[in-house]
Amino acid sequence: MENMSEFNNDRRNFFRINDRVYIDITELNYDEVSEVASAIKNSPSIDNDSQEKRQLSTIQASLTHLIEQINHTDRQVARALRLIDDKVSIISHMVQRQQNTTDSRKMVESNLSGGGIAFMTALQYTYKTTLDLRIELQPSGTIVHTIANVVACDKHYDAPKDKPYYLRLVFTHMSEYDRNFLVKHTLSRQAEILRTTEK
Numbered sequence: 001m002e003n004m005s006e007f008n009n010d011r012r013n014f015f016r017i018n019d020r021v022y023i024d025i026t027e028l029n030y031d032e033v034s035e036v037a038s039a040i041k042n043s044p045s046i047d048n049d050s051q052e053k054r055q056l057s058t059i060q061a062s063l064t065h066l067i068e069q070i071n072h073t074d075r076q077v078a079r080a081l082r083l084i085d086d087k088v089s090i091i092s093h094m095v096q097r098q099q100n101t102t103d104s105r106k107m108v109e110s111n112l113s114g115g116g117i118a119f120m121t122a123l124q125y126t127y128k129t130t131l132d133l134r135i136e137l138q139p140s141g142t143i144v145h146t147i148a149n150v151v152a153c154d155k156h157y158d159a160p161k162d163k164p165y166y167l168r169l170v171f172t173h174m175s176e177y178d179r180n181f182l183v184k185h186t187l188s189r190q191a192e193i194l195r196t197t198e199k
Contacts, residue, residue, distance in 0.1 A: 016113040017189045022136035023108050023119070027129060033147065036132050037173045040145055061184065064191065086192075107138075114183040116148065116170040120163040125153045131169065137185050144182050147173035 028036060063085060071078035110119040117135065125131070129150040136143050148169035155164050174182075 015183075015186055015190070016111055017186050017193070019110055019112045019186075019189055020107045020138060021110055021112065022138075023110070023117075024134040025121075026132040027125070028132050028147070030130075032132075033130050037147055040147065040173050040175055060188070064188065112182075113186060114171075114179055116151070116168070118166065118168040120156075120159055121153075121165050121167045122163050124155065124165045125150045125167060127152065130172075133169070135182075137182070140185075142181060142185075144174070144178045146171045146178065 063081075067078050067081050067085070070081065108119045110117050112135075117133075127150055131148050131150065133146050133148050134143050135146070148171050151168040151170050153165050153167045156166050157164070159166070171179075
């Protein structure tokens, strides 16, 4: 009999959202894969910056849960709290963008899940090419480090000329923390989308 908690976790890993992220891509050769995979697995313990981000993530999860509870008894108060939370997130995002030295990069429109990502790219990659990805999630600025394999990379003739290829990737190596954070991020973004459509 299938373990339902494992089944639900698997469904969450592959739940997809449309999202805007920053992506750094490096193609890996055969010899580099095991080295990068080992670095991901044995990533150093929490530094001050990542510890603060984890604390913020925990607070956000608790706040979201509390607002959902309040929503059962007073929808107006819950809506006000969501608006305040959204306002704080926007301000935080603006401050991070001002302090971020990588603003010269362009955001990428992607289709994202805990199991993979797809987006338009300028380069064509062959099937099963192995890539080293660093995905910066917004607005937290958290960077998820993963190894991914190319599932498909097809040219779309109606796409912009500077990015004509639709690249689909499946994640093969990722730390447990990064995967959990990515899944929580997709669920949080889904909740935001649902709240927006309800307004």
